[in-house]
Amino acid sequence: MTAPFVLAVPSKGRLQENAEAFFTRAGLSLAKPRGARDYRGTIAGLDNVEIAYLSASEIASQLARGMVHLGVTGEDLLRESIPDADKRVLLIDSLGFGSANVVVAVPQAWIDVRTMTDLDDVTTGFRAQHNRRMRVATKYINLTRNFFAAHGVVDYRIVESAGATEGAPAVGTAELIVDITTTGATLAANGLKVLDDGVILRSQANLVASREADWSTEARETARVILDHIAARARASKFREVRTRFAGCNEALLTEAHNRFGVVAPFGGPTSSGMLTLHCPPMHLYALGSFLREHGADTVSIASLDYVLDRENPLFAKLEAFLRQ
Ligand SMILES: Nc1ncnc2c1ncn2[C@@H]1O[C@H](COP(=O)(O)OP(=O)(O)OP(=O)(O)O)[C@@H](O)[C@H]1O
Numbered sequence: 618m619t620a621p622f623v624l625a626v627p628s629k630g631r632l633q634e635n636a637e638a639f640f641t642r643a644g645l646s647l648a649k650p651r652g653a654r655d656y657r658g659t660i661a662g663l664d665n666v667e668i669a670y671l672s673a674s675e676i677a678s679q680l681a682r683g684m685v686h687l688g689v690t691g692e693d694l695l696r697e698s699i700p701d702a703d704k705r706v707l708l709i710d711s712l713g714f715g716s717a718n719v720v721v722a723v724p725q726a727w728i729d730v731r732t733m734t735d736l737d738d739v740t741t742g743f744r745a746q747h748n749r750r751m752r753v754a755t756k757y758i759n760l761t762r763n764f765f766a767a768h769g770v771v772d773y774r775i776v777e778s779a780g781a782t783e784g785a786p787a788v789g790t791a792e793l794i795v796d797i798t799t800t801g802a803t804l805a806a807n808g809l810k811v812l813d814d815g816v817i818l819r820s821q822a823n824l825v826a827s828r829e830a831d832w833s834t835e836a837r838e839t840a841r842v843i844l845d846h847i848a849a850r851a852r853a854s855k856f857r858e859v860r861t862r863f864a865g866c867n868e869a870l871l872t873e874a875h876n877r878f879g880v881v882a883p884f885g886g887p888t889s890s891g892m893l894t895l896h897c898p899p900m901h902l903y904a905l906g907s908f909l910r911e912h913g914a915d916t917v918s919i920a921s922l923d924y925v926l927d928r929e930n931p932l933f934a935k936l937e938a939f940l941r942q
């Protein structure tokens with residue numbers, strides 16, 4: 618029996634629900650054959666795939682070590698926990714959920730501190746005055762070190778935080794923090810503000826491949842099938858299908874529709890009877906419909922697409938290129 622292909626999916630936390638919905642939308646239905654507390658799952662129809670349900674941070678480290686082939690996790694966790702992340706993992710696609718920024722935040726009471734340059738000044742002043750360095754509470758140790766170094770800030774030390782980081786300045790265990798934020802509510806509730814140029818990373822959930830995993834011929838074929846589902850769904854969700862038929866429908870009209878509305882004609886130009894199928898970005902649908910009617914269409918039908926399978930699969934092509942390097 619060949620070794621299974623392992624796909625890691627968040628088992629809890631912020632990414633779990635969205636990640637499961639993402640695979641379902643792509644037509645990959647995940648199942649837990651032994652019940653909800655089972656941390657190993659399957660995908661209907663793909664016998665050689667094992668789903669590993671792990672926490673988002675565990676997925677990042679398993680990807681780095683090649684224990685899983687593909688996984689869904691936050692970019693913040695990848696960049697923090699994997700040195701030289703771009704060599705060891707491939708961010709195949711960002712998934713449009715789990716958005717959050719890793720930021721440098723200081724007490725709102727520091728009214729003169731708005732930028733990293735201001736922070737550099739106060740850290741230096743603090744050290745001279747108190748004979749110790751300012752403390753930065755964070756679990757993003759590597760991201761903090763790199764970002765502070767890039768801004769020339771050196772007079773600080775990191776206090777590793779396991780949680781409730783935003784509370785550190787108020788309880789006196791640190792002067793400032795680096796943490797992740799989405800709505801900013803937790804920062805505000807703790808009297809903190811983000812520095813104007815203090816966004817270290819704009820993160821979101823990504824579909825990620827590991828370089829170190831066992832990429833046998835079978836594993837690549839399985840990845841191709843999974844990525845084919847995902848690419849077909851991604852392609853479908855970017856467009857709606859527009860159909861019409863009218864005599865004056867010709868190539869020139871099609872070119873104009875392409876230039877004005879970003880329309881593509883997946884099956885070529887109009888047939889001899891003027892029948893035409895177009896794919897149009899959702900935001901231009903009404904304008905396209907009006908345009909077609911102005912040129913003679915009596916009826917324009919618009920429908921959503923579930924899947925669009927193209928011969929080219931840009932996601933798998935990206936994976937192949939990465940594994941070849
Ligand atoms: N507001 C947010 N706060 C924290 N993380 C967020 C937020 N929005 C999205 N995320 C993303 O979700 C990821 C996982 O966060 P979460 O706290 O849900 O994990 P977790 O299940 O608690 O994992 P662990 O036990 O390893 O901390 C974050 O690293 C980040 O990529």
Ligand SMILES: O=P(O)(O)OC[C@H]1O[C@H](OP(=O)(O)OP(=O)(O)O)[C@H](O)[C@@H]1O
Pocket residue numbers: 780781782783796797798799800801802803804
């Ligand atoms: O900007 P906001 O929308 O307020 O969100 C940010 C907060 O959410 C996260 O904590 P989480 O709830 O995941 O708890 P944790 O620290 O235990 O992981 C994060 O660590 C922040 O504290």
Ligand SMILES: [Mg+2]
Pocket residue numbers: 630
């Ligand atoms: Mg958490």
